[in-house]
Amino acid sequence: MRVFGLIGYPLSHSFSVKYFAEKFSKENISNCVYQNFEIPSIDDFPLIISDNPDLWGLNVTIPYKEKVIPFLDELSLEAQNIGAVNTIQIIRNQGKVKLIGHNTDCYGFHQSLKPLLQANHHKALILGTGGAAKAVEYVLKNLGLEVLYVSRNPEKNNELNYSDLEGDVFKKFKVIVNSTPLGMYPNVDDCPDIPYELLEKDNLLYDLIYNPAETKFMLQGAKKGAAVQNGLAMLQLQAEKAWEIWNS
Ligand code: NAP
Numbered sequence: 001m002r003v004f005g006l007i008g009y010p011l012s013h014s015f016s017v018k019y020f021a022e023k024f025s026k027e028n029i030s031n032c033v034y035q036n037f038e039i040p041s042i043d044d045f046p047l048i049i050s051d052n053p054d055l056w057g058l059n060v061t062i063p064y065k066e067k068v069i070p071f072l073d074e075l076s077l078e079a080q081n082i083g084a085v086n087t088i089q090i091i092r093n094q095g096k097v098k099l100i101g102h103n104t105d106c107y108g109f110h111q112s113l114k115p116l117l118q119a120n121h122h123k124a125l126i127l128g129t130g131g132a133a134k135a136v137e138y139v140l141k142n143l144g145l146e147v148l149y150v151s152r153n154p155e156k157n158n159e160l161n162y163s164d165l166e167g168d169v170f171k172k173f174k175v176i177v178n179s180t181p182l183g184m185y186p187n188v189d190d191c192p193d194i195p196y197e198l199l200e201k202d203n204l205l206y207d208l209i210y211n212p213a214e215t216k217f218m219l220q221g222a223k224k225g226a227a228v229q230n231g232l233a234m235l236q237l238q239a240e241k242a243w244e245i246w247n248s
Contacts, residue, residue: 003054004034004246007045007068008061011038015210016059019239042067049090049097057246058088059239065131072101079103082138084131087242102245105135108238109208113139116204116227117175125150125173127192128180129159132208136177145175150194162193170198176221178207183215191216201225210235 006016020034037048042064049055060068065084069075072085079085085101092098123146126133133149140147149159182190199205205221210232218228 001054002032002056003052004032004057004059005037005048005052005055006034006059006061007037007039007048007064009038009040009063011036011061014061015235016239019236020243023243039064042071045071049099053092056090057242058090059242060086060088062131069101072099074098074100076100076102078106078138082106082134084134086238087245089245089248102242103135104238104241104245105132105234106139107241108234108236109136110139110143111237112229112233113206114143116206116229117143118202118204120202121174121204122146123148123173124175124177125160125165125194127176127178127194130179133177133179136179136208140175140177148173150192165194167198170195171200174202175204175206178205178209178215178217181209183207183212183217184209185211188212189216191220196220196224199224199226203227204229207231208234 004020006014014036017034017036024032039045045068065086068085072088079101082103084103087102087104089100089102090097124140125148126136127150129149129151137147150162150165151159154161178192180192182192199221203221203226205218205226206229207215207217208231209215210230213230215230218230221228
């Protein structure tokens, strides 16, 4: 049996267990299981590797995407540049274990975003400055967009305050990515504090949230005729990329 899993804390609402159970069933993969490894501290990570000799790969979620890095032997170029790991490849060879960290969030975001980009999409705002936002920034910059963050507590030159988002400044940013948890179930009436009334048909609002399928952020964009996208495709694409890495 080949074992795969997810580390994080807490893990009660994990998408991955359900996703891989359905995948294994649909594709008649009978020699694989995917399970949660809920660890209250990242210091428990080495035990998971040593206690589970059939473990072939792991996904990593909140709050360990950055904290797991010191425990790994190598990082992919993307994981290195982003500074966060959401997929670990476990290579076992004659009793030795090699752990390679990857970031497939950026693959998922890139693949799902690219078909939506229009010729006038030169500038993007990333709402929130957490781990997911770093992968988003990496992809947007690689696609040639100019990127600014919006934060409740701006500290760097490339960070704006929500109160800075007005008139001509806001209108220049045609792509807006919600990388905050605002609007996620069960708090479905929340949304980032941006001037939705200034949105236009050529805006693209991308929400990393996938539950609910249409967030208040997306709904308000759609009302103004903007293109909107939720985070489900990104989530599925990053999972499939992880599977590809584990089987490479
Ligand atoms: P996070 O670290 O918990 O939060 C991201 C940022 O959001 C924070 O750093 C903060 O930035 C801002 N924020 C947090 N609470 C806020 C509030 N009450 N009001 C305004 N801003 C707030 O989360 P994350 O891991 O980066 O993930 C962000 C979202 O992306 C989550 O909803 C997560 O589920 C989703 N996600 C989706 C996928 C996918 O595949 N679709 C992948 C990864 C993550 P400031 O302090 O600078 O304001």
